[in-house]
Amino acid sequence: MTDHLIALLSLAWLLWIALVAIGLVLERRSPVATLAWLLALLFMPYFGFLIYLLFGPRRLRRRRLRYGRARERLIQSTRDLRPDHAIPEGFPDAGFERQIALMLARVGQGVPVPATGVTVLETGDACYQSIETAITATRHHIHLEYYLWQPDQTGTQLRDALVEKARAGVQVRLLLDAIGSDHAHHRFLQPLHDAGVQVAWFNPIGLRRLRLKYVNFRTHRKIIVCDGQIGFIGGINISDEHSQTHRSNNAWRDTHLRIEGEPVHRLQFIFLEDWYFATDRAPFKDEFFPRFTETAGHWLQIVESGPDNNRHAIAKLYFAAIAGAQRQVLLATPYFVPSEALTAALVTAALRGVNVHVLAPKKSDSWLATAAARSYYDELASAGVTLYEYGPPMLHAKLMVVDERIAVVGSANFDNRSLTLNFEAVAVLYDTGLAIQLAHSFETDLRCASHYVKPGRRATLGQRLGESTARLLSPLL
Numbered sequence: 001m002t003d004h005l006i007a008l009l010s011l012a013w014l015l016w017i018a019l020v021a022i023g024l025v026l027e028r029r030s031p032v033a034t035l036a037w038l039l040a041l042l043f044m045p046y047f048g049f050l051i052y053l054l055f056g057p058r059r060l061r062r063r064r065l066r067y068g069r070a071r072e073r074l075i076q077s078t079r080d081l082r083p084d085h086a087i088p089e090g091f092p093d094a095g096f097e098r099q100i101a102l103m104l105a106r107v108g109q110g111v112p113v114p115a116t117g118v119t120v121l122e123t124g125d126a127c128y129q130s131i132e133t134a135i136t137a138t139r140h141h142i143h144l145e146y147y148l149w150q151p152d153q154t155g156t157q158l159r160d161a162l163v164e165k166a167r168a169g170v171q172v173r174l175l176l177d178a179i180g181s182d183h184a185h186h187r188f189l190q191p192l193h194d195a196g197v198q199v200a201w202f203n204p205i206g207l208r209r210l211r212l213k214y215v216n217f218r219t220h221r222k223i224i225v226c227d228g229q230i231g232f233i234g235g236i237n238i239s240d241e242h243s244q245t246h247r248s249n250n251a252w253r254d255t256h257l258r259i260e261g262e263p264v265h266r267l268q269f270i271f272l273e274d275w276y277f278a279t280d281r282a283p284f285k286d287e288f289f290p291r292f293t294e295t296a297g298h299w300l301q302i303v304e305s306g307p308d309n310n311r312h313a314i315a316k317l318y319f320a321a322i323a324g325a326q327r328q329v330l331l332a333t334p335y336f337v338p339s340e341a342l343t344a345a346l347v348t349a350a351l352r353g354v355n356v357h358v359l360a361p362k363k364s365d366s367w368l369a370t371a372a373a374r375s376y377y378d379e380l381a382s383a384g385v386t387l388y389e390y391g392p393p394m395l396h397a398k399l400m401v402v403d404e405r406i407a408v409v410g411s412a413n414f415d416n417r418s419l420t421l422n423f424e425a426v427a428v429l430y431d432t433g434l435a436i437q438l439a440h441s442f443e444t445d446l447r448c449a450s451h452y453v454k455p456g457r458r459a460t461l462g463q464r465l466g467e468s469t470a471r472l473l474s475p476l477l
Helices: 002-026 030-042 045-055 057-077 093-110 124-137 153-169 184-193 244-250 264-278 313-324 340-351 367-374 377-383 416-421 434-448 461-472
Strands: 112-122 141-146 171-177 198-202 222-226 228-236 256-261 298-305 328-332 355-361 385-388 401-403 407-410 424-430 448-455
Touching: 030 141, 030 264, 045 385, 093 298, 093 313, 093 407, 093 424, 112 124, 112 264, 112 434, 112 461, 124 153, 124 228, 124 244, 124 256, 141 153, 141 264, 141 355, 153 171, 153 184, 171 184, 171 264, 184 198, 198 264, 222 264, 228 264, 228 407, 228 424, 228 448, 264 298, 264 424, 298 313, 313 340, 313 401, 313 407, 313 416, 328 340, 340 377, 355 434, 377 385, 401 434, 424 434, 434 448
Parallel strands: 141 171, 171 198, 328 355, 355 385
Antiparallel strands: 112 256, 112 298, 141 222, 222 228, 228 256, 298 424, 328 401, 385 448, 401 407, 407 424
């Protein structure tokens, strides 16, 4: 009887694995990802199956359905944000800008709209001061979404500013990623709860306390919306790491934007979508989307992407902008682990005669990502891409400028994790003045604290082996 039971259980197990394998194949993921899952299930049947249950496509599919419900509910409640592919009048007639904007609109990102004001914030202290000023002036609501909010001096100061506004009757909603902000303990958050601030966690998991840095389906966004009129987006988290006041010359180098006007509606939409996903409820009110009478300003398009769909809008943005560049591509990123498509785009741009400059950290907070990045240097340098390593301190800015006509600033790194596995948001600036300003900032970084990576660089066998091994893990980085 025991032998028959074991045989039946073994047969049921094999049948289940076969069904899972069929499901993996039918999902039409990348061949590398599909083969990795199949090999894990085959050669590590129990451990591989556990990992699949925790992080695999089944959980992702359920989350996609839930995210889809949040989006549909929000679109029905905000008629002004229904998908629109028609580029507004007054947008630049230049073919390059229009092509990028149209491509993004066709993958569900909405169309570019004019911002009445855009301020570039290039230090953590300038960013935090600007945020505090906006919070102080807020009268109706403050919405914040962050991957990382540390309970340090910077985090405490901004927390207390939110507490003060909540006590004054302002609606405050704070959405934190359950992994990135896992140090924000209950005692730190208690003053917010006491003041009536609504705090929610994005995608909490049971293994949170293990501090699993590479768990998927995280919100990596850094978004603030004040009264639906002023918004913030960029790469700066809430942490002393970004503050010159608390870290002096060791503060991370980063870039953020303060936006006024109609593009803030899109930031609001993204926040409410994520809030609904996290809480199963969201307040849909007209006050969140005020009307703007002034339309002149800087053309701007907010672009978001995440594992809830396969459109990968930010990856398409990077690829199309690099492929369409005629004179210059400036790229700064803390994690440079490009896909095959983006590597080809950089290489072919350089071979076409475009001046391609890439700035990455000399030493990031992830030695694995640093090693993987260096494995791409030889191929890129031999094609004519100019590579620089910044720091210390660490470079954390996510910036791209193309032909001094288009600039991209946001939370998305130039790696697979940002472009396919996490939720990200960037601002695309179709504005020559701002693009030139950001290009000058990039050039300043090159002059001040960078190391030029020479073509044909010399590396020991151990270094090359380590870099190549790290590259094998690039789909997870």
